[in-house]
Structures are given as C-alpha cells and as structure tokens.
Amino acid sequence: MDLVKVGVVGCGTVGSGVVEILLKNGDLIEKRTGKKIELSLVADRNVEKVKKLDVPENIIVDDGFKVVDSDVDVVVELIGGVTVAKEIVLKSLKNGKHVVSANKALFASYGKELFEEAKRNGVSIRFEASVGGGIPVIKALNEGLVANRIEKILGIINGTANFILTKMTENLLPFKAALQIAKDRGYAEADPSFDINGIDAAHKIAILSSIACGRWITVDDVYVKGIRDITPFDIEFANEFGYRIKLLAVAKFENGTIEVRVHPAFLPKSHILSSVDGVFNACLIEGDFVGPTLYYGMGAGKEPTASAVVADIADIASSRGSSVPAQLLYQESQIFIKNPEDFVSSFYLRFTAVDKPGVLSKISGILAKYGISIKMAFQKNVGFNGGVPVVMTTHDASFKTVRRAVEEIDNLDVILNPTFLCMIEE
Amino acid sequence: MDLVKVGVVGCGTVGSGVVEILLKNGDLIEKRTGKKIELSLVADRNVEKVKKLDVPENIIVDDGFKVVDSDVDVVVELIGGVTVAKEIVLKSLKNGKHVVSANKALFASYGKELFEEAKRNGVSIRFEASVGGGIPVIKALNEGLVANRIEKILGIINGTANFILTKMTENLLPFKAALQIAKDRGYAEADPSFDINGIDAAHKIAILSSIACGRWITVDDVYVKGIRDITPFDIEFANEFGYRIKLLAVAKFENGTIEVRVHPAFLPKSHILSSVDGVFNACLIEGDFVGPTLYYGMGAGKEPTASAVVADIADIASSRGSSVPAQLLYQESQIFIKNPEDFVSSFYLRFTAVDKPGVLSKISGILAKYGISIKMAFQKNVGFNGGVPVVMTTHDASFKTVRRAVEEIDNLDVILNPTFLCMIEE
Structure with a gap:
C-alpha cells in the first residue's frame, strides 16, 4: 500500500471542501484506488479557521511556501489569482511535487510555462476543477x-x-x-x-x-x-x-x-x-x-469543485496521467486563430428607433447595401428606451459586414441608442 | 517512444470502426499519448471483409486464438457472446495480455472471474464501450x-x-x-x-x-x-x-x-x-x-463505440489504470440487494374495465383496503381492448402491496385484462 502525502495551500471554500472529502470519504477512496491519501499539511493565513475543520493542529501552517518546501508528494494550490499562486505552483514543480489546481486564470494565462516546467521535472500537473466544477x-x-x-x-x-x-x-x-x-x-x-x-x-x-x-x-x-x-x-x-x-x-x-x-x-x-x-x-x-x-x-460550489480536486489527487496517486498530457506539449503549429471579424453567423439585431414612418425602410436599405439578407423583421409598438424597438434576424453573414452595417445604421438620425446584436447558434 | 501492439478479435461493426480510427487518427493519438499504437493483427472468420478495410493482408488471420497466442500487448475482444468470447478473454489474460472489450453480457455475468484473472496476471481489463457507446x-x-x-x-x-x-x-x-x-x-x-x-x-x-x-x-x-x-x-x-x-x-x-x-x-x-x-x-x-x-x-453504433474502445487502448498505452480498478476487487461485503417486493414508489395503474357503474368504487375499495393512497383517478370514455380504460396514480407504496392489490383487482368480474402498472420516478 503506497502512501501519498498531500498538502493543501489555501483553505477557503474549495480547500475546506477538499479537507472534508478526505476526512469523510478517505477510506472509500483508499479502497477504490488502492492508495492511502494522507492530508499532511494545510496552509492558510487564517489558522483558526482551519482548526474548526477538525484538522489536527500539528499539520496546519500559516504560509503556503512551507507546504512547497515540505515532504508532501502533491501540492494542491487553491489560493487563486495569478501572482502568488503562480510562484507556489512553479516552485512546487521545481521541487518535484505533483500539482493540482482549480485556478483557471492561471492556466488560461500561463499554461504553457507551467506545463513545460512540469515536464522538465517529470511531474504531473492536473486541473480538472478549473472548468465545470465537479463535472469530469x-x-x-x-x-x-x-x-x-x-x-x-x-x-x-x-x-x-x-x-x-x-x-x-x-x-x-x-x-x-x-x-x-x-x-x-x-x-x-x-x-x-x-x-x-x-x-x-x-x-x-x-x-x-x-x-x-x-x-x-x-x-x-x-x-x-x-x-x-x-x-x-x-x-x-x-x-x-x-x-x-x-x-x-x-x-x-x-x-x-x-x-x-x-x-x-x-x-x-x-x-x-x-x-x-x-x-x-x-x-x-x-x-x-x-x-x-x-x-x-x-459548475461551481465548495463540494462539487472539491470532488474534482480530489479526483485529480486520486489520479496522481494511481499514477494515471503520471506525466503531463502529451498533447499539451506537442504544440501543433499549423493552427490559426480566426479573427472575430471573420466569424460567420446568423444574427439577432435590436434597434431602438424613433416612432416615425420610414424607419424600417432606412434600416433594411443599409442592410441590403451590405448584402445582409433579412430572415425576419418585427417592429413592436411599445416604449423602449425612449423609442420603439425594431428587431431583425438575418441569414448567415460575416461579423465584419454586420458590424459595419450596424455602425452606419447607428449613425442615422432615427436611431436613438447603440444597436444590440447577438449571434444565433442553430 | 513506446510501441503498443494491438490485436483485434472480431472485425464486425465495432471492429471495423476501431480499424478505421487507428488508420485515420493514429497520428493524432500518438501525439496525444506519446505512444505509438500499432494495429498488429486482425482476426475474423471472413478474411475478405477485412481486406476491404485497407488492412494489410499479412496481419489478417482467420482465428481469434491466433491473436491470443501472438506477441500483441493488447487483445481487443469484439466477437460478442459469452462462450468463445469468454475463452478468448481468459486465455489472453493468462497470456499476460491487457484486454479491451465492449461485451456487456460478458462483464455482467462473469465480471468477477475475469477481473480476478486479470489481477492474478497483473494486467488490465477495460470495458468503456460496454455501457453508453461512445460516452466516457x-x-x-x-x-x-x-x-x-x-x-x-x-x-x-x-x-x-x-x-x-x-x-x-x-x-x-x-x-x-x-x-x-x-x-x-x-x-x-x-x-x-x-x-x-x-x-x-x-x-x-x-x-x-x-x-x-x-x-x-x-x-x-x-x-x-x-x-x-x-x-x-x-x-x-x-x-x-x-x-x-x-x-x-x-x-x-x-x-x-x-x-x-x-x-x-x-x-x-x-x-x-x-x-x-x-x-x-x-x-x-x-x-x-x-x-x-x-x-x-x-449509445451505440460503429463509430461512437469504436471511439470508446480506442480510448481504452490509449489508456492502457499511457499506463493509466494500468491495473484492475481496485474498487472492483475489494468486494464490499456489507451490501445487500433489495428485493423488488420492497421497492417503494408512486405508481401509474391502467385498468381495463367493463363500462358499467360501480367499477371505480370497486377498484378504489380494494386499493383502500391495502392502504394505497390514490393521487389521481381518471376514467375515459373511449374503447380500449374491449372495455374502457381506468387510470390511477398513487402516492408512495411498496411494490409488494401494489402487486397484491392489483392481483385482487384483476380477479374482479368487471376487469377485462391484466392491469398495466408503471413506476413514477419523480
């Protein structure tokens, strides 16, 4: 029976959920994985708060870096943000610790750097809880x-x-x-x-x-x-x-x-x-x-998010995904990110116009000039932001064309407010 | 770069899907897992059918046991049934091969035996495709x-x-x-x-x-x-x-x-x-x-099911779940399987009765005698299997009680056909 030592950095909402799961379902997880997952250290600036979770006093510390420099096998980063959290994660990886984190901002900004560091050190970095809470x-x-x-x-x-x-x-x-x-x-x-x-x-x-x-x-x-x-x-x-x-x-x-x-x-x-x-x-x-x-x-909340964090810990314990996923390192070079101007979609357009004859004709005239084909037009005789709402849906058009047409329409005297536009996902 | 040799036994619908995926997305899977998955042998009684799938002739055999006794690392059992398939799987495990199978009948009948054999031989047995087709x-x-x-x-x-x-x-x-x-x-x-x-x-x-x-x-x-x-x-x-x-x-x-x-x-x-x-x-x-x-x-079909089979192969290649899941071996002994008689649910009951006064009173009288509380009763004046339909929904009751009440009701002269009952899952 292997022992896997876990240190939790940040014992706020999600962190306290992780502690609760390990205390309540620890035996079950051990039966399922064949590994003993031991809560070895919990770091939080507010030590008193952690004590209330039935965490033994001798494993509570007030500084995350004490976990990073300890003998734990896995560091669980749950402090959030992209400054101290990044330091904690990088230093953990350099110290040969596996890392589990729920920090979406960190991965969406510095993922490449963190994964390269993990690879250099032959350790795993997992982030199931960063998207969709408890959903795997x-x-x-x-x-x-x-x-x-x-x-x-x-x-x-x-x-x-x-x-x-x-x-x-x-x-x-x-x-x-x-x-x-x-x-x-x-x-x-x-x-x-x-x-x-x-x-x-x-x-x-x-x-x-x-x-x-x-x-x-x-x-x-x-x-x-x-x-x-x-x-x-x-x-x-x-x-x-x-x-x-x-x-x-x-x-x-x-x-x-x-x-x-x-x-x-x-x-x-x-x-x-x-x-x-x-x-x-x-x-x-x-x-x-x-x-x-x-x-x-x-998609959020203490218990579902903690469920995903503990699944990551269990995966590391079971040596599933023991290294960084290969696909995040092969860096496919042939991929091009489309400019929003080139998005093609059907659109919903809501204009706010003065209540006068000829408005619909002016709007539709400009759309026609840009080659935008109208699927449905609808004018409702209700007050709306000081005018009346005119609503249209279009057939497929490029975002660029629609934006330019709307810009021209918004310059008309009869249009009172910036037009609201919204893509339709069929 | 590790090479993982795969032998497919049974090249019907799902088998041909597996072959297609490995031919079409093999490079991508290699980039993602860091492992080369090689289609090394394909067994099917109909050799000609397999040739049409662009499978090289020299890796096609007409007997599944030739795969079991070859040097492949993973045997993929896709012949179905619980007789030959069971022999193929057991012999593969004994030969130290990992096994992937989509055979739900096999696992639902002989799972315990197969998993114990896998454990004895230190190999993995995976079965994602047995439930929910391509859904992981x-x-x-x-x-x-x-x-x-x-x-x-x-x-x-x-x-x-x-x-x-x-x-x-x-x-x-x-x-x-x-x-x-x-x-x-x-x-x-x-x-x-x-x-x-x-x-x-x-x-x-x-x-x-x-x-x-x-x-x-x-x-x-x-x-x-x-x-x-x-x-x-x-x-x-x-x-x-x-x-x-x-x-x-x-x-x-x-x-x-x-x-x-x-x-x-x-x-x-x-x-x-x-x-x-x-x-x-x-x-x-x-x-x-x-x-x-x-x-x-x-939940079914060639391509989705094959997607799940290949995911299992990739997991074995990546050494994820490299052994049998621990939880299927710990054999929790404290678990008791509830007798259907003890199910508690609300029910929908559809009686077929003769079109005479007093029917509703007779039925509801018997239900009352058994302590079954009616939520809603509904008699419709339409022809139904030679009588009229009388429909009731109940509050929670045990299956046992409802069955007995219905048995008594079905013995009434005014009831023409066996009553249809259906649980309501709120």
Whole structure:
C-alpha cells in the first residue's frame, strides 16, 4: 500500500471542501484506488479557521511556501489569482511535487510555462476543477475522447451568468434585478464583473480549446462579450420565436483554424443546452467518431469543485496521467486563430428607433447595401428606451459586414441608442 | 517512444470502426499519448471483409486464438457472446495480455472471474464501450467521481427502446409500428428481444452498479421489465399530465442496500432525462459531494463505440489504470440487494374495465383496503381492448402491496385484462 502525502495551500471554500472529502470519504477512496491519501499539511493565513475543520493542529501552517518546501508528494494550490499562486505552483514543480489546481486564470494565462516546467521535472500537473466544477469534463476531453479529432465545443460554463439569464427568462426581470438575486443567494460575488463580462468563461474555453487542439490558447485569443446589454425585451422575443438566450462559450475547429468566443447567443429551445438552467453547467463536445457528447453538473460550489480536486489527487496517486498530457506539449503549429471579424453567423439585431414612418425602410436599405439578407423583421409598438424597438434576424453573414452595417445604421438620425446584436447558434 | 501492439478479435461493426480510427487518427493519438499504437493483427472468420478495410493482408488471420497466442500487448475482444468470447478473454489474460472489450453480457455475468484473472496476471481489463457507446461514462464513474459515495444512477441506456418510445410519443404509434420503424432504420435487430425486454439495459446497469458500490452485481440481481405493454393511451395520458415514459435503468444506494432495476417509468417532462430522445443515451449519476452529473451521447453504433474502445487502448498505452480498478476487487461485503417486493414508489395503474357503474368504487375499495393512497383517478370514455380504460396514480407504496392489490383487482368480474402498472420516478 503506497502512501501519498498531500498538502493543501489555501483553505477557503474549495480547500475546506477538499479537507472534508478526505476526512469523510478517505477510506472509500483508499479502497477504490488502492492508495492511502494522507492530508499532511494545510496552509492558510487564517489558522483558526482551519482548526474548526477538525484538522489536527500539528499539520496546519500559516504560509503556503512551507507546504512547497515540505515532504508532501502533491501540492494542491487553491489560493487563486495569478501572482502568488503562480510562484507556489512553479516552485512546487521545481521541487518535484505533483500539482493540482482549480485556478483557471492561471492556466488560461500561463499554461504553457507551467506545463513545460512540469515536464522538465517529470511531474504531473492536473486541473480538472478549473472548468465545470465537479463535472469530469477535462478527463472526458483528454482521455475519454482521445480517439477523436475534436470538431466543436459548446459550453454553458459560467454558473453566475446562467443563473442571471435563467432568472431573467423565468420572471422577465431586468438584468440588474436578476443580478441582485444572484448576489443575495451567494451565486454572484460582490464584484461580479469577471462572471457577467464573460472573462471567467473565456478562461475556461481557452483551457478546453488547448486540450482539444494541442496548442495553448490563451484568454487573449478568445473573443469575449458579456451579458449586461440583454433586456427582458430580447428574452421575450427569443422565447416567442423558439429560442433561449444563453452565455455561450464556443470553440470550433475546422481546416486548421480555431474560432474561440464567449458571448450571449440565441439557442433553439430544442437544443439540449437550452434546458441547462440556473447555476448548472454543461459542455457539448463533438468528435469526428464519437459524434456529440454532453457533460452536465454543478459548475461551481465548495463540494462539487472539491470532488474534482480530489479526483485529480486520486489520479496522481494511481499514477494515471503520471506525466503531463502529451498533447499539451506537442504544440501543433499549423493552427490559426480566426479573427472575430471573420466569424460567420446568423444574427439577432435590436434597434431602438424613433416612432416615425420610414424607419424600417432606412434600416433594411443599409442592410441590403451590405448584402445582409433579412430572415425576419418585427417592429413592436411599445416604449423602449425612449423609442420603439425594431428587431431583425438575418441569414448567415460575416461579423465584419454586420458590424459595419450596424455602425452606419447607428449613425442615422432615427436611431436613438447603440444597436444590440447577438449571434444565433442553430 | 513506446510501441503498443494491438490485436483485434472480431472485425464486425465495432471492429471495423476501431480499424478505421487507428488508420485515420493514429497520428493524432500518438501525439496525444506519446505512444505509438500499432494495429498488429486482425482476426475474423471472413478474411475478405477485412481486406476491404485497407488492412494489410499479412496481419489478417482467420482465428481469434491466433491473436491470443501472438506477441500483441493488447487483445481487443469484439466477437460478442459469452462462450468463445469468454475463452478468448481468459486465455489472453493468462497470456499476460491487457484486454479491451465492449461485451456487456460478458462483464455482467462473469465480471468477477475475469477481473480476478486479470489481477492474478497483473494486467488490465477495460470495458468503456460496454455501457453508453461512445460516452466516457465508466471513466467518469471510475475516476472522475472517485471522491464520491455514489447515491443514485438513472440511465437511459438502451437506444433501441428509447427510439421506439420516442416514436410512440411523437406520433402516438402502437408499440409494434414503432418497432417496425426501428427495424427499418437499422436501430433494432431482427430479434430485438434483448433490447425491448430490458435485458441489454440490465447488463449495463449491473456493470455501472458494480463500479459504484465495489461489489459485483450480476444481471440476475436486476429487476427487469420491458416496454412491450406500453400503449399509445399510456403515452398520451403521461403527456397530458406532464410526464414522458422512458425505459429507465435505476440503481439507488442507501444504508448498505442497493436497489437495481430496469423498467418503463413515468418521468416528469422537466427532468433532464426526459429530453433524451431517439437513439441517444444518457446517464445521471449523483454523488455525495459532486451532486447530480449527466453524461450524454450516442449509445451505440460503429463509430461512437469504436471511439470508446480506442480510448481504452490509449489508456492502457499511457499506463493509466494500468491495473484492475481496485474498487472492483475489494468486494464490499456489507451490501445487500433489495428485493423488488420492497421497492417503494408512486405508481401509474391502467385498468381495463367493463363500462358499467360501480367499477371505480370497486377498484378504489380494494386499493383502500391495502392502504394505497390514490393521487389521481381518471376514467375515459373511449374503447380500449374491449372495455374502457381506468387510470390511477398513487402516492408512495411498496411494490409488494401494489402487486397484491392489483392481483385482487384483476380477479374482479368487471376487469377485462391484466392491469398495466408503471413506476413514477419523480
């Protein structure tokens, strides 16, 4: 029976969940893996907080670097951020420790550097909890679908944004009111900007894309738009015409090109992702042999995230994935990241116009000039931001063309506010 | 660079898919795993068929035992059945070969024996493709959720039955007409009894339950009922009252007891499994820390199933799970398999009665005598098998009590046919 010594750095929400699992299910995990996983050190600046978790006093330290320099086999980095966390991870790897982390920002920014360091030292670095909370989606992509060329990933991978959009849909609430509910329930942080602006989802899709295509995609490669501009009017329109609005993370791989984006999107109600509501996450991954597969579960929270962290520890203990995944090192050089201007999609456009005759003709005239074909136009006689809403959906057009046409339309006297545009994912 | 030599025994549908993947995506798999997977031998009685797959003639043999006795590292058993297949697998293990197989019947009947043989010889035996086709659900359960005590598994894991029920629901077709469509489309075999009687799903839930609880559950431990008795009337009633009827595989773990069953069930439309239609499969797995997680995809077919087989080969090549999963050997002795008589559920009951006054009173009188509380009763004035249908749903009751009450009711003069009963999974 091998003994695997684990040191946890950062005993906040997820860290305390890891401690709880190892205390409660440690025996079961030992039976399943054949290895004894020992909680050897727990570091947190707040030592008193850790004591309350039934952690023996003699294994609590107040400084993460004490774990890095100890005799543990695995360092679990759960302090977050990309400064001290990066130092902790790099130094652990240099000290020959395996590393487990839930830090999506760290991998989406410095993944290449960290994985090269791990390889140099012949140790493993694992990050299941960085995407999709407790859902073993990285394992699925990395191992379960290894036989497949990945063609598409569609994800609802930010629980906060999904909760807000679900509330807006269920109760036709304005964005701000739904955000307040999310805050009240503890689903949104005091500063929720990373979640509602799409940055968190961009980190996650960068990580999934990297695994899928064998080259590091960073968060800077991802086109990002948040959910602030969505109104109940848009939600209602979408609903009437058979759609849901979701914050979607998308990666499409075709002919050596990757298209990576995070933005609100219209999704047909019949699409399996449309029924993913509240704080749940889901990832649809399509491979050339397996076809579409979906992974669904709690995308955040103490216990689900800790479940993924402990699975990584168990994998290291079982010597599964004992080295860095080869595909993250082969650095496929032939891959090109598509410019957002070249995205092709059908679009939803919501104009705010003065209530005068001729408005529809002016708008549609400009769209025609740019060769944008209208699928449906709809003008509603309700007050909307001081004017009336005019809504159109288009057939496929390039993002570049649509943006230019909208820019010209927004300069018209009859248009009162910047136009809201949203891709439709059929 | 290590070389891993693979021999495929049985080159039918799935076997030819495995060959195709290794030929098409072999380079990619090598980059991802860092190992070269070589197709070294292919055995099939029909040598000519194999030649057409671009397999070099010198690696084709006509006898599976030639693969077993060759120098390959991994034997892939894809001939099916439990006689020759069992010999092939056992002899391969004895010869020190790792084994990959998609043979659910084999594992659900002889899993214990095969795993003990693998352990004796220090080799690996993997079976991802035996459940859920291309969906990496066994990997999820075995590795991704290793930190969790598994509380519940709910699966739609037979594509043929799910296709038939979907067709019956969409077009209100009788069972036989929907079965014919399934046959015409190649989704049902000439003899479809294993699929429609629930045996195939029972094999699969036996395998999943075994992994979840650390003790071999065989197909004989599973309560099984098929879908033959479902009528369009039941489907329509379910729909009106907010349900779908699905062939559900269920495993519930509580206080050292397992309840394992396969049967048609009423499922609320809002349940995520209700939207799993056609030949798709899905498994909902709940753990004590991770909460509910779902895995969805193509549950059968050449390419998805081959994707799972190749993932197992790649795992062996990468030495992930290089030995038998420990949990399938620890043989938890404290686990008790619940007698179907003790299942507790709410029920849907459809009686066929003569069209006379007093029928409802007689039926409900007997239910009352047995202490079964009626949630809803509904008598429809339409012809049904020579009488009129009387439908009831109950509150929670034990299967034993409901069966006895129904037996007594079926002996009434006013009842024309055996009563159809179906559990409601809320």
